[in-house]
Amino acid sequence: MTELAASDPLPKPKRDIAPILLPIALALLMIPLIGSTSSWLTLTAASLAMGMMIFIMASGLTLVFGLMDVLNFGHGAFIAVGAYIATLVFAPFAASVQADSLLVNLAVLAPAALLSMAVSGALGLVVERVLILPVYGQHLKQILMTTGGLIVAEQTLYALWGPQIIPMPLPASLRGSFILGDVAIAKYRVLAMFIGLAVFIAIQLVLNRTKLGLLIRAGVENREMVEALGYRIRRLFLGVFMTGSALAGLGGVMWALYREQVHASMSDELTVLIFVVVIIGGLGSIGGCFIGAILVAMVANYGGFLVPKLALVSNILLMVAILMWRPRGLYAVTSR
Amino acid sequence: MTDLLKLSGVHTNIGRYHILQGIDLAVPQGQVTMLLGRNGAGKTTTLRTIMGLWQASSGEITFGSERIESRATPDIARLGVGYVPESMAVFSDLTVKENLVLAARDGPLDDTQLDWIFGFFPALRRFWLSRAGSLSGGQKQMLSIARAIIEPRKLLLIDEPTKGLAPAIVMALIECLKEIKRKGATILLVEQNFFAARELGDSVLVMDNGTIVHRGEMADLAADVPLQERLLGLSLEAHQ
Amino acid sequence: MMILSGDPPRSRVLTLVLVVIILALAATPFLFPGAKALNVAAKICVFAALVASYDLLLGYTGSVSFAHTMFYGIGSYAIAIALYGMGPNWAAVATGIVVGLPLAALLALAIGLFSLRVAAIFFAMITLAVASAFQVLASQLSWLTGGEDGRSFQLPELLRPGTVLISKNMFGFEINGRILTFYLVFAVSAMMILALLRVVNSPFGRVLQAIRENRFRAEALGFRTVFHLTYANCLAALVAAGAGVLNALWLRYAGPDTSLSFSIMLDILLMVVIGGMGTIYGAIIGATIFILAQNYLQSLMGVASKAASEAGLPLLPGLLHPDRWLLWLGLLFIASVYFFPSGVVGRLRHGGGDKGVGTSH
């Protein structure tokens, strides 16, 4: 492949870095407010871990919207389904989960996560074909149909598993914290951060370094032209939708382990959270979604520490503040 | 000479609008066929219907030996049809390189083909790694055309490539299209710039109100000023 | 005709159905004695008004709001907190109304100015987020709202069941404070629905429809659409809060489950879709069908579930359990959006030989 050195200066567009600086500035601003460095480090680590989990859950939603102009109000259902499926694996292997060996734990955890992703991905296929296909291009009906889908999914979970909360204990080797001096960082949070970052980097690599990613980015901008170049975008979309659903499932498992419990109503709670994140990030923007997730988690953690009462409405306040600054979110996607 | 593309009795409705009202046309192999006509005559709709972006409500479209009127756009593209839309539709978020990588559907970019394209449009080499969105209108048009010819296509559908371009760029474009034609491509070209049309066209079709109102040799139309005026609604008084 | 603002039902069957519903509601205390029937009738009245106000948003402006129960809840809580705090007197009722309704309108104003500038999809998401924050807030501020338990309160003397206004030996029926409360609910709901009918058929209402049809063009005609949408949002919030007041007065209680929960939001969505969006009359039909089904079909489900479990069928008992009521509603909802988007009213009007679209002459 030709790699040509540019002979003339390229008119590089200015990179919009203000949103990237935002969480950094917020974190730095909190050092004096929180006072103790160790608390600050703990809270920051907690924020990043939580942010990564939220990002994993929200990324599919924002990508699907950007690519196909479909807003799935039922995205939260994939999260709950993922979590429930994981309990299916956890229950019979409770002994392995509690074994004090990382390898044994992972031998249960990894298949559980994979199965969850497979099931929620498959569910994504069904949802796209049944609920979304008939209402492309009609926002109002999309909202109504997918809301209906959310109810049905949630109620089915109740019917199958009952209304009780199912405990989902952390595997033994992931309990406890890493202690660095007087800073304690929970082991599971480190894992969550690691997985979240891996997912983010993977998404970025796919989007920027592969032809598939180019297709997705091009499709976000102009679906017709991608088709006119000879690519079957419907299949591409279905693939993205299923990937997004599978990621939601993965996020569900991680969230369940974080809370150490599973409940059908978790989809409601998380739907709101991921909506706030994708609104803040700018509908359709992966980078915005990533920053938005971290911001939401930071506000929740720092806010919860400083002004516990405020934590209840902190998301809304954050959203209002961001939208006053940028009415279409941090990174507005150009085509809409 | 065989016809590469043939439309017979094609009607297209968009919503409640009956835009194409029975189009019969043939694009001979290896020629540049001009499609002229005033705004709203249905030229763009004709190209979009061929490309499958709008579904013909009736009629037949034959490409080579295949019937394509009910095929999906990607399948039509894969038969070897390149499309340069009126809006250029470059992917502005992608770099020039990435735009071309996508356009080279079946493999990596071919260096000789690329050098050939750079020969016409040096700007593309210069802005190889820039976002397409930062290009000027003319450069976007070049990219859009480059995208359609980066791999050999049997048929090119090009919609008003000179629209809104400065004269010097128009000249470069005309040269490029002539070269593509020499290489054996078949082109159906929508154009409002009559001089560009005269330079390039072998045969000509004129549309009005969703039908073809004139078909003939480009040279004949170019010589017949009253006919031009009648068909295109343009006044050429100043040249008399 | 003026009481209907020149927008009659325009279908003989629809007129008949509406008349039957309204007469049955009005005569419930006499026709169907018993607390349950009266409860169902009162709930139909309250929800008809609530759904009609939602229709103003969904059907006439095309914006999906998930914050409607929030306004409903504000009305309910305002009256409950006032009567709980100030004791069962009329001043408390007045305070609840004077505080609750403007509060709802103000909040709607803020949300509207904030989110109606951009796409409809933003409005839907933002209302969902705000409503859920409000729900959390209401359950956390338990010193004010009673938390998860809610607030029970006493009504003013006149409205209590024990207050006998006309004794049984006069007409053979006893008219007591409970029945008076029912008629209060009935009358206020009817007034609110008629007022909404007036609004949607006013010049203002036509602008709302114009915005729904083509917002860009409405702006080009000189209408500042953000303000129109925001006014509509405020009006809808006011009526919703009014319905909330009635609901609390009837139940003598306000709590998260009866006035704020997300499932009420879904009920409203379902009622408006079943009844027919953009008709106002659809609200009456939708509320009646839905609430009758909820109260009478749900018990049927219980019977079926028990039968299925006795027959030893797998899965079915769980799916038919009355608690899975929402599952079936969800399916019904999807089916009605898909197959039946114009609702009962749309079907009746269409089948009723009305060929005009919009208003006929």
Add this chain to the structure above:
Amino acid sequence: MTLSLETRDLTIRFGGHVAVNNVSCTFRPGELTAIVGPNGAGKTTYFNLISGQLRASSGSILFDGTDITLQSAPLRTRAGLGRAFQLTNLFPNLTVEENVRLAVQAASGTHYDMLRPWMVRRDLVARADAILDQVALGNRRSVAATTLSHGDQRKLEVALMIALEPKVFMFDEPTAGMSIDEVPVVLNLIAQLKQDKSKIILLVEHKMDVVRSLADRIIVLHNGQLVADGQPAEVIASPVVQEAYLGVAPKSAA
């Protein structure tokens, strides 16, 4: 003070593309100005800048002595700028009469009247009906706008503008896509409006015969720039128009 509409160095850029480039022009009452130029010359964009659908990158617009460059579209309409759109832009599921009534209502300043049913406003209804008769749509008044033929929809589009009682009429290709027999109705309407010498009329049009029969003045846009301005006969004959319309000169192509 007489009515005036002026654009000063009006410019708009989309990314690297300058769609309208430093256009300065003053429009006078009693004068029908046709704006011509090839496809993509920036005519509709220029219209969108004046009527407020787009915001200028630089330059200003003065209307009736006020700088309206930063005003929103609704405010400009209220100030008296009326616009008929190139692509028919109606309220599809409302009746023909309701479409016009909405415009009449906007012109009368009735924005937030929500306590009276619309039929009580007989003045609005009567005016709407009168305008429908004027554009020969009186017999279609109670059908939905979407069921009208293309030509009738164009007429309705014009009716909406007339109903606004604007000081400036802006027609964007009013006869585009009309069948031959429908064209005269619209042209007669424009000719009628021309009788009122206190109004400014702007017309974007491709068909030169239409321009020649109606225009008092022609301005030519080419690649976003104003390249000619003057009497119809002299502008049409000028070489710059030939080049703008017909492309590069033959000698340079040789």
